[in-house]
Amino acid sequence: MPEPASSAHLLQTLLAFDFGLKRTGVATGNTLTRTAQPLRTLSAEGDARFDAIARLVAEWQPAALVVGVPFHPDGAAHDNTRRAQRFARQLHGRFRLPVHEVDERYSTTEALAEGARDADAAAAAILLEQYFREHA
Template identity: 75%
Template sequence: MTGPLPSAHVPAHLGRFLAFDFGLKRTGVAAGNRLTGTATPQATLRAEGDARWPLIAARMAEWQPDALVVGVPWHPDGAAHDNTRRAQRFARQLRGRFGLPVYEVDERYSTTEAHAAGARDADAAAATIILEQFLRSLS
């Protein structure tokens, strides 16, 4: 999938979301709400490999999301690359570990957009952009 799912595929009872901008060393996080259509950046997770899972579990406990959103990067021409596969693997791991629906969103240029906006934490800002894009697709 190379973009957010149409709203028909996201059940209406799913209202609270956590979004992730996956990276090998840093993973941006944002929390959002379908009702308001807004997303808020959270502190970026600075951990690699399995060390990130307890941090993610703590965010899950804090926010109690109904579903998760993962930004998946693609080349400008839509071709996959190594980070595409890494983000998709991360999405599968989230689904397996937490048992929640996970939606993948095309996140081309989200980090560039975050930098252009002057974000101090570009990873969290990118996760916010990803989640806001997803939430807009639901209306």
């Protein structure tokens, strides 16, 4: 008879990213509570951005990463869609973790409407909670 799953198998930490050219919001959450908390916004670009992300990955030991991918309101892709998808591929290549993309239309607008002090990190938390809802 198989052993019951332990709580360790149910609890997985994820990191989420609201990618931007100048700033990238970061949030964390876990699969047990299915909630997310804003962490911080990274202002670094290029390799410095990935160095900062590497420190977060080392600290939080996530099982997977979530990246918000923006689309036009009608669902069409644009330049930032492709940039966010490239960022997602780079994360996978550098950290060898599963990377899940979620539609991030309006996440920053929602974060601002909720009065977030750090809109980018709050948008990343919204993205992560959206991921949890879509993967119930």
